[in-house]
Amino acid sequence: MGENTIFADDIKEVIIDEKAIEKRIEELGKEITASYDDDADIVMLCILRGAILFMADLAREIDLPVVFDFMDVSSYGASTESSGVVRIVKDMEENIEGRHLIIVEDIIDTGRTLKHVIDMLQTRDPKSIKVVTLLDKPDRRVQKKIDADFNGFEIPDEFVVGYGLDFAEKYRNLSFIGVLKEKLYK
Ligand SMILES: O=P(O)(O)OC[C@H]1O[C@H](OP(=O)(O)OP(=O)(O)O)[C@H](O)[C@@H]1O
Ligand SMILES: Nc1nc2[nH]cnc2c(=O)[nH]1
Numbered sequence: 001m002g003e004n005t006i007f008a009d010d011i012k013e014v015i016i017d018e019k020a021i022e023k024r025i026e027e028l029g030k031e032i033t034a035s036y037d038d039d040a041d042i043v044m045l046c047i048l049r050g051a052i053l054f055m056a057d058l059a060r061e062i063d064l065p066v067v068f069d070f071m072d073v074s075s076y077g078a079s080t081e082s083s084g085v086v087r088i089v090k091d092m093e094e095n096i097e098g099r100h101l102i103i104v105e106d107i108i109d110t111g112r113t114l115k116h117v118i119d120m121l122q123t124r125d126p127k128s129i130k131v132v133t134l135l136d137k138p139d140r141r142v143q144k145k146i147d148a149d150f151n152g153f154e155i156p157d158e159f160v161v162g163y164g165l166d167f168a169e170k171y172r173n174l175s176f177i178g179v180l181k182e183k184l185y186k
Contacts, residue, residue, distance in 0.1 A: 004162075004174045011161075011178040016153055018175045021134075021163060024152045025054070028132060029061020031150055032102070035130075036064055042100045043126075045092055047117065048072040049172070050106035053164040054134045054152075058104065066102075069094045075113050080159045080167065080185050082109065086116035096126040106164045107135040111143030118146070135160065135177065153177075159185065 036042060044066045046055035059066060072090035075082050101121060108114055108131075118129060132150040139157045155177075161167050162174030167185060171178075 004176075007171055007174060010171070010181055010184055011174075012181045014176050014178045015155060015158075015160065016163075016177040021152075021176070022057070025057050025134075026061050028150050028152060029058060029063070032058075032130075032132065033061075033063045036100060038064065040064065040100050041098075041127075042066045042102060043069055043092075043094050043096055044102045044104055045121075046070045046104045047106075047113070048090070050164045050166065051104045051134075053172075054106055055104045058132065067094060071117065073113055073117060082112055084110075084112060086113050088116075088120070096121065096124050098125065098127050101126040101129045103129065103131045105131065105133040105148070107137065107160070108133045108146065108148060109137045109140050111141045111146035114146050115143040134163070135165075 042064060044055065044059060046052060046068065048070055049072065069092045071088065071092045073086060074089055075086045103117065105114060114131065121129060130149040133148040134152040136148060136151045136154050137157055138154060158179045160177050161171035161180050162177045164172055166172045167180055
């Protein structure tokens with residue numbers, strides 16, 4: 001796969017390389033597969049835009065029939081700090097009443113995005129809601145009760161980009177997770 005050398009000068013450090021992402025996603029796929037019955041009715045909900053690469057790779061490691069859906073939620077805009085205002089830009093399409101929902105996130109940081117999404121989706125009476133995130137920054141959590149059921153990697157409090165995660169819409173197509181040089185956003 002590609003090495004994405006194009007942004008090399010912007011990245012301070014690669015913290016999770018492509019191989020490590022691939023290996024961890026395989027493990028997450030197995031964990032998720034083992035936690036549902038073979039005939040479970042599952043909707044995988046990708047939170048756009050950051051989670052698209054994770055969703056695409058993870059779904060292929062889950063050995064169960066799943067339905068894909070997408071919700072576009074935004075709270076960061078062109079900033080490295082959450083605005084605190086979570087906007088639903090596009091709602092999901094599927095009716096989730098009585099069905100198992102897996103929310104797929106790229107990162108849980110303050111937890112505000114997920115809290116907003118879960119509170120909203122809970123009112124639609126799904127049979128269960130589970131959350132899978134590739135990255136977790138527990139030190140930054142504002143919403144203390146928000147956590148993932150399946151978590152790829154715990155990371156320190158640094159602004160990361162790549163593998164779906166952006167800064168001002170850039171860097172999403174990096175195949176690794178890296179820390180952005182501070183001079184680019186400070
Ligand atoms: O836990 P929080 O502090 O709420 O942060 C996590 C959220 O921030 C990012 O979304 P963003 O609003 O940047 O949108 P994007 O996925 O389209 O980049 C990320 O994809 C998560 O959804
Ligand atoms: N790109 C990016 N988006 C985020 N949203 C919340 N935390 C982060 C982060 O560290 N990087």
